[in-house]
Amino acid sequence: MLRKIEAKVLIVDDLPENLLALRSLIQSDDRTLFQASSADEALSLMLEHEFALAILDVKMPGMNGFELAELMRGTEKTRHIPIIFVSAVGRDMDYAFKGYESGAVDFLHKPLSPFEVRSKVSMFVELYRHRKALSQQLEVLEAARREQEALLTELRExxxxxxxxxxxxxxxxxxxxxxxxxxxxxxxxxxxxxxxxxxxxxxxxxxxxxxxxxxxxxxxxxxxxxxxxxxxxxxxxxxTGKLSVIPQPGDLGVLAGNVVEGLAAQFASQGNHIDLQVDGPAPVMMDEFRIEQVLANLLTNALRYGGGKPVLVRVSSEGETVRAEVRDQGMGISEADQRRVFEQFERVCDAGVAQGLGLGLFISEQIVQAHGGRIELSSRLGEGSCFSVLLPRRV
Known part of the structure; x- marks a missing residue:
């Protein structure tokens, strides 16, 4: 597995013969060699590639090896690249300290020992591969952890x-x-x-x-x-997706009149009545049985929660839409409850008033949506409620 991890090594020296000599010593099938003849060229390569090791000649015209190393340590992308200096100077301690302060991890002294060069380069290449393998494993573990957290969140939901x-x-x-x-x-x-x-x-x-x-x-x-x-x-x-809706040409105002007439006796028995206002023709494509079911449900709710006050039903056309409003003067619905009342088994309970299964508005909304329309609710506590059924106008 480690051999599959690509390792790149950078050699920096201003003398072509030194580059050639180093290249011949460390060339191997398990690594890719890059070379640069100046500090600027080396920086350009380091910003483009990820290197396992950089071998720098100390004495170069312009920016020397120590200066290049200090610049590398100050740059995020290059600060972690191990640096080996190549020096013709003897093993002077002050010289070595300066190199280590610049960021060196080791020195190669001229004349170069082939065994020493190969062993040190191989060691740093292997260290790089181990670090990369560990980093990849950590990434896999982190991805697995995130996946487990996502699954746990999904399970909790x-x-x-x-x-x-x-x-x-x-x-x-x-x-x-x-x-x-x-x-x-x-x-x-x-x-x-x-x-x-x-x-x-x-x-x-x-x-x-x-x-x-x-x-x-x-x-x-x-x-x-x-x-x-x-x-x-x-x-x-x-x-189960089997709600039957069979739209036919019809007039929403005429249907509303029939529903109001059918419920008039029920309203009268409770000392109440319905006012009907139809503002002209209201042609729509509708399943009359289903839309009658919707209007009857809205009117029954208005009777139930309307506080015994008259209920207004108004049908009108607005451009490409036909609107049927059912407005009561009852207790109203709070803003927090206005979305909830369209959910299954939800009922508005106030002053002990709560009847039915809490399915009427849920079913009504599904029926209207099946017609390509929508139901709107406008209400404030103590000021009554207005439910509006909006259907596409039939051209």
Missing amino acids: TQAELQKAVQMRDSFMSIASHELRTPLNGLILDVQLRKLRLEQGRTDAFTPDKLHEMIARDERQIRSLSRLIDDMLDVSRIR
């Missing part, structure tokens, strides 16, 4: 999502059982009461007027159960 899913499931089961039980209990009590009266022979309890009242009450409870079941089925269809 997945765990948090799973915990949230479990909490949502538990919350849904609790809400669903309560919401389904409410109309079902009404039906059960009514059936038991009728059965008791029949057993008592009280046929006077089944006059035409009272029968009509019983049937109307049963229908309300059945519709409530049916709506809850439909919502759960729609969520399942959305998750």
Whole structure:
């Protein structure tokens, strides 16, 4: 593995014969040799290549070897290159100290000993290779550490999502059982009461007027159960990508009028009413059943949270968009809750008001998006809410 790491050695001397002599001594298949005849040429090469070792002649015209070494130590890219000086001066201690202060790691004295030259160069080349191998291993370990951290973060996020899913499931089961039980209990009590009266022979309890009242009450409870079941089925269809939307040419204003007419009695029974305003034709491509479902959900929410005050429905065209607004004058929704109410199983609870499975707005948004539109919400606490359904205008 170490042999595969390229090692470059730089020889610097102003005399060609010295360069040739050094080259012949240290030439080997396991290293690449570069040579320079001046300090400037050497610096240029060092800035371009990464060297395992630099062999510098001390005495050169212009910048000598010591000065070049000091310059190398002051430059980030070259400061870690080991330097061996080649000197014809004897083994004078002051001379050696000056060399080591300049950054030398060793000296070669002339006349050169071939064995000494080869052994020292080989040692520094091997040291370089070991350092590079260690550096590469550290890089691999660091990359593995980062990858492990990323995986750990992903696992934590997945765990948090799973915990949230479990909490949502538990919350849904609790809400669903309560919401389904409410109309079902009404039906059960009514059936038991009728059965008791029949057993008592009280046929006077089944006059035409009272029968009509019983049937109307049963229908309300059945519709409530049916709506809850439909919502759960729609969520399942959305998750599996099987929500059926079949757009046909239609007028959003006409559809809004039909929905308002169908809910008028329910509003009246609670002492409330709906104001409808349609500003001209509102042609769109829509699945009438699904958009009716959206408008009915928005109006039901307005009745539920509108504080008993009138609800306004307005349909208008704005350029390439048709808008249907449902505006109430109720408690409003805080800015923090305005995105949350479109999520599954989320309900705005205030002053004990919280009904349904928390699926209506989630389903409505998915239906409108399937039509290429969007739902917008504008609300302030204490000032009511305005939900707007925006669909592309049909040309």
